[in-house]
Amino acid sequence: MPKINLNKTAKVILITIICIICLLPFYVLLILSLNDPGTLFYEGNMFAPDFHFSNYIEAYKRSNIGLAMFNSAVITGGSLLLSISVGGMAGYSIARRASKFNYILFSVLIGCMMIPGIINTVPLYTLMRKIHGVDTLWGMIFVTSSISLPTCVFIYTTFIRELPKELNEAAEIDGCTGLSAFWKIIFPLLKPATAAFVILNGFGVWNNYAQAVFFLQSNKKHNVPQALSVFFQQFAGAKWHLVSATATIAIVPVIVIFLIFQKQFMSGLAEGAVKG
Amino acid sequence: MKKRIDGIQLMSIPAALLYGIFFIFPLVQGIRLSFTDWDGMGKAVFVGFSNYVEFFSDSRALGDIKTTVFFAIGSALLLNLVGLSYALLMKNKFKLQDFVRVVIYLPAIISPLIMGYIWYFLLQPGRGFMYRAAEFFNTTIAWNWMGAYSYTIIVLILVNVWQYSGMTMIIYLAGLQSIPRELYESARIDGASKSQIFSKVTIPLLVPSIRINVVTNIIGSLSVFDIIMSLTEGGPGYSTESLSIYIMRMCYGNKTGYSTAVAMILFVLILVPVIVSFKFTKSRS
Numbered sequence: 001m002p003k004i005n006l007n008k009t010a011k012v013i014l015i016t017i018i019c020i021i022c023l024l025p026f027y028v029l030l031i032l033s034l035n036d037p038g039t040l041f042y043e044g045n046m047f048a049p050d051f052h053f054s055n056y057i058e059a060y061k062r063s064n065i066g067l068a069m070f071n072s073a074v075i076t077g078g079s080l081l082l083s084i085s086v087g088g089m090a091g092y093s094i095a096r097r098a099s100k101f102n103y104i105l106f107s108v109l110i111g112c113m114m115i116p117g118i119i120n121t122v123p124l125y126t127l128m129r130k131i132h133g134v135d136t137l138w139g140m141i142f143v144t145s146s147i148s149l150p151t152c153v154f155i156y157t158t159f160i161r162e163l164p165k166e167l168n169e170a171a172e173i174d175g176c177t178g179l180s181a182f183w184k185i186i187f188p189l190l191k192p193a194t195a196a197f198v199i200l201n202g203f204g205v206w207n208n209y210a211q212a213v214f215f216l217q218s219n220k221k222h223n224v225p226q227a228l229s230v231f232f233q234q235f236a237g238a239k240w241h242l243v244s245a246t247a248t249i250a251i252v253p254v255i256v257i258f259l260i261f262q263k264q265f266m267s268g269l270a271e272g273a274v275k276g
Numbered sequence: 277m278k279k280r281i282d283g284i285q286l287m288s289i290p291a292a293l294l295y296g297i298f299f300i301f302p303l304v305q306g307i308r309l310s311f312t313d314w315d316g317m318g319k320a321v322f323v324g325f326s327n328y329v330e331f332f333s334d335s336r337a338l339g340d341i342k343t344t345v346f347f348a349i350g351s352a353l354l355l356n357l358v359g360l361s362y363a364l365l366m367k368n369k370f371k372l373q374d375f376v377r378v379v380i381y382l383p384a385i386i387s388p389l390i391m392g393y394i395w396y397f398l399l400q401p402g403r404g405f406m407y408r409a410a411e412f413f414n415t416t417i418a419w420n421w422m423g424a425y426s427y428t429i430i431v432l433i434l435v436n437v438w439q440y441s442g443m444t445m446i447i448y449l450a451g452l453q454s455i456p457r458e459l460y461e462s463a464r465i466d467g468a469s470k471s472q473i474f475s476k477v478t479i480p481l482l483v484p485s486i487r488i489n490v491v492t493n494i495i496g497s498l499s500v501f502d503i504i505m506s507l508t509e510g511g512p513g514y515s516t517e518s519l520s521i522y523i524m525r526m527c528y529g530n531k532t533g534y535s536t537a538v539a540m541i542l543f544v545l546i547l548v549p550v551i552v553s554f555k556f557t558k559s560r561s
Contacts, residue, residue: 014365019379021438025394026382028405032397041400042408082294090291097285105292112299114491114550116499118520119543122527122535123309124302126316146298153291168284178283207387210501213524225389229506232393244397247390258385262378269443270450 029251032244033059041240052241059245064219068227069253071137071216075223076205078141080198083152086145087197088190091156092182096168106157113150117143118210125214133215140215140223144208148201155200159193160186192271199261199268206254224250310537315530327537336514337522337538343429344519345545348497350433351440355493356486358437359444366445367452377449381442388439392506395435425515428508432516435503440496444489451485452478487553494549498542519545 032042033056034049060066094102124143125134133139167189168181209225216226228250235243258265310327314320331337362380366373383391398405401420410417421427455478463473479486501520504510510517517525519542526535 011365011370015376018362018365019376022379022383022442025391025398025438028398029394031405041397041403042405043403046405046408046412086290086294089287093284093286093288097282097288099285101285101292102288105288105295108300109291109295112295112303114495115303115543115546116495116520118499118501118523119539119546120299120302120306122523122532122539123305124298125527126532127298127302127305142294142298146294149291149295149299178287182284182287203385207389207502209387209389209505210499210520210524214527225387225502228387228390228393232506240397243393247393251386251390254385254387255382258382259378262374266374266377266381266446269446270453 029244029248032240033248035241035244037239037241039241055241055245056249059242060249062242063231063246064222064227065224065231065246065249067220068222068224069250071221072206072223074137075140075144075208076202078137079145079148079205080202082141082145083148083201084194084197087149087152088156088187088194089179089182090153091160091193092186094153094157095160096165106153109150109153113154117147121211121214128215135216135218135221137221140208140212140221143211143215144205147211148197148205151200152197155193155197156190159190163189192268195264196268196271199265203254203258306536306539309533310540312533314533316527316532317530320533323533327534328541330534331537331541336517339514340517340519340522341541341545343516344498344500344542346429347433347436347500347518348494350430351436351497351500352490352493354433354437355441355444356489358441359489360448360482362441362445363448363452366449377442377446380445383439384443386439388436388502389506391435391439392503395431396507399431422508423512425512428512428516432504432507435507436497436500439503440493444493447485447489448482451482455481487556491549491553495546498546 031046031049034052035041035055036050036052037055039050090105094106128134128139128143133142163186167185206223207225208223209229212223212226216222219227219230222230228247231246232243309320311322311324312320313323313327366377396404399421401407401417401422407417421431459477459481460473463477468476499520500518501524504516504518504521508516510521519538523535523538523542526532526538
C-alpha cells in the first residue's frame with residue numbers, strides 16, 4: 001500500500017531533520033574549535049574543519065579548564081555523596097517511623113522541592129561568608145546538596161516504602177542497630193533509587209552556574225561553567241578558536257559519561273518521572 | 277524500664293540539620309532582610325516595604341518581570357508542544373529508536389551556559405554559522421537578532437526549547453507507555469477515529485504527565501539564568517534580563533536587602549503555577 005509507505009518515508013525524513021537540528025550546534029562548535037588561528041570565525045570554513053588539533057592543547061594551557069574540571073568533579077562527587085548518605089538515612093527513617101518530627105520534615109522538604117536555589121542564594125551567601133564557606137569546594141558541596149536534598153529524600157522514601165518491613169525485623173533480630181541495618185541490608189537494595197537520584201541531579205550539579213557565580217569566585221576554585229564564562233569574557237572577539245576548543249574540552253567528558261550510561265539513564269529518568 | 281533510644285528515628289536528624297541550616301534558615305533570613313536596606317556589610321536598618329515599592333516603581337525591574345514571565349510561559353508552551361510531538365513520533369518501535377532518543381536528549385545534559393555560547397557562534401549577526409550558511413546559498417540574513425527585544429526573547433525561548441525538549445519527551449513517552457493498549461483497541465472497535473482516540477483517550481490519560489511537564493517547565497524557566505547570561509547578558513540594554521540575573525547584579529551592587537526583596541517577588545511568582553497545579557489535581561481526583 002503506497003499510502004503507508006508515504007507515511008513511513010515522511011516519518012523517517014522528519015526524524016532525520018530533528019536529529020540534524022539536535023546535532024548541528026555540536027558540529028558547529030567542533031568546526032570552530034578546529035579552526036586555523038588565522039581564520040576569522042566561519043569565514044570560508046563551514047563544512048570541512050581545518051583539523052587544527054593544537055588548538056586544544058593551547059586552550060587547555062591558557063584556560064583554567066583542567067583545574068575547573070577537577071573542581072567540578074570534587075563538587076559533584078561530594079554533593080552526591082552527602083545527599084545520598086543524609087537523604088538515604090532520612091528516607092529510611094521517614095518510611096519506617098511515622099513520628100511527628102518525620103512528618104513535619106517530609107512535608108517541609110516536599111513543600112520546598114520546587115523552590116529554586118536562587119531564591120535564598122543571597123542570604124545563604126552572607127551565612128557562608130560568616131562560616132568561611134565562600135570560595136571553598138566544601139561550601140559549594142553543602143550549597144548544591146541542600147538544594148537537591150528534597151528530591152533525594154523523596155526518591156528514597158518512595159523506594160523504601162515498597163520494600164517489605166520484614167527486612168528490618170530480621171536485621172534487628174540479628175542484633176543490627178538501625179544504622180548498620182540500613183547500610184548493610186537496606187541500602188544495597190536501593191540501587192535503582194540511588195541511580196535515579198544520581199541521574200536526575202548529577203549533571204545539574206556539574207553544570208551549576210547560578211550558585212557558582214556567588215560561591216566560587218577565585219580562579220583556583222572555579223567550576224566548569226565559571227571557568228568558561230571567565231575565559232569567554234577574556235578571549236571573545238579575538239580567539240574564538242580557543243574559546244570553542246575550551247568549550248569542547250569541557251563537554252566531551254559529560255557526553256562520554258552520558259553515552260556510557262545512556263540505557264540506565266533513560267530508564268532511570270522515566271522511572272523518576274513516573275514516581276514523581 | 278529505661279527508654280531505649282530509637283536509632284531509626286535519629287536517622288532523619290542529619291537531613292533536618294543540613295536542610296535547616298543551608299536552606300530554611302537562609303530563606304527565613306531572606307524574608308527578614310527584604311525589609312531592610314542592608315548593603316552586605318554595615319548595619320541593616322528596617323525600612324518597611326520600601327524595597328518592594330522601589331521594585332514596582334523601577335522600569336528595569338518591571339521589564340525583568342515581563343521578560344521572565346514571557347520566557348517561562350513561552351518556553352513551557354513550546355516545550356510541551358514539541359516534547360509531546362516528539363513522543364508521539366517516537367512512540368512505536370523503529371530501527372535506531374534508542375539512538376534517536378539519545379540524540380534528542382543530548383542537549384539537555386550540557387551546561388546551558390555552554391549551550392548559550394554555542395548558539396552565539398551559530399547566530400552571531402554578520403559572521404555566525406547561520407549567516408555564512410545563508411551566504412553559501414547566495415542569500416543574506418539581514419535581520420540583526422541581537423538588535424531588538426522582540427527578536428532576542430524569541431531566540432532565547434527557542435534555544436531553551438531546543439535544549440530541553442528531550443527531557444519533556446522522555447516524560448511524555450513514559451506517560452504514553454503507561455496507557456493500556458486495550459483502551460485503544462476497544463476505542464477502535466467502537467469506531468472512534470484517530471483524532472477522536474487522541475482527544476478522548478490519549479490526552480485525558482496523559483494529564484499527569486502534562487501537569488508534571490508544565491509545572492516543572494514553568495518553574496525551571498522562571499529562574500532562568502545561564503542561557504541569558506551567555507547569549508545576551510540581558511541585552512540589548514536590560515531588555516532580556518531575567519529576575520535571577522537582576523538578583524545577582526543587585527547583590528553585587530551592594531543592594532543586598534533589595535536583592536532579597538526581588539527574590540521574594542520571584543518566590544511568589546513561582547508559587548502561582550504550584551498552587552494552580554495543586555488545585556487542578558484536587559478538583560480532578
